[in-house]
Amino acid sequence: MRGNQVRWRSLGMVLSMTCLAWIYGAVLLAQSEQVVDVTIKDFRFVTKQSPLRLGFPTVIKVRNEDAERHDFSSTMFEGIPTQIEKDGVIVYGRGVGGVFLDPKQDATIRFDMTRPGRHVFRCSIHPTMSGELLLLSAEAV
Numbered sequence: 001m002r003g004n005q006v007r008w009r010s011l012g013m014v015l016s017m018t019c020l021a022w023i024y025g026a027v028l029l030a031q032s033e034q035v036v037d038v039t040i041k042d043f044r045f046v047t048k049q050s051p052l053r054l055g056f057p058t059v060i061k062v063r064n065e066d067a068e069r070h071d072f073s074s075t076m077f078e079g080i081p082t083q084i085e086k087d088g089v090i091v092y093g094r095g096v097g098g099v100f101l102d103p104k105q106d107a108t109i110r111f112d113m114t115r116p117g118r119h120v121f122r123c124s125i126h127p128t129m130s131g132e133l134l135l136l137s138a139e140a141v
Contacts, residue, residue: 033057036133038072038121040101041065045072045121045131052135054116060109060133064101069125072107073098076119076133083110098124 034056036049043066052058062072074097082096086107098121099107113119116135123129 033059036060038062038131039065040070040072040123040129043126043129045123045129047131047133049133052113052133054113054135056112058111058113061106062099062101062109063106064103067103069100069102070129071098071100071124072109072121073124074119074121076113076115076121077109077111080111080114084108085110 034050034052036047036052036058038048038060039046040063060072064070077096077098079094081092081094084091084096084099084107086099086101086105099109101107113135119133119135121131121133
């Protein structure tokens, strides 16, 4: 009887530790991805972001709230692997310039930024529309 209690207790501890490790791993994974929300509205880019850091996976979520087609493009994607998801289609590549968005459409852009600094994005259809992301190196944080 005593042996069964010890085994059940050990099994309970192992399961508890496994659950904690799974939860902790999920939290770390969620924190390792930095997200930037960009809304296109009234022919402007409205950006919501926390400080971006070098070497972390970056996700830009772009939503076109205007009644016209817009483009979200930037040289920040040049030469680095980039993934764009739009309308259920995922495109991978290097040198991806950006994405066109029809009214009420959205897209998700994933990449690992390796160059700190100020990175400008714009709409090639409407040249007066532009915005920027500021990427800090880890030492600057």
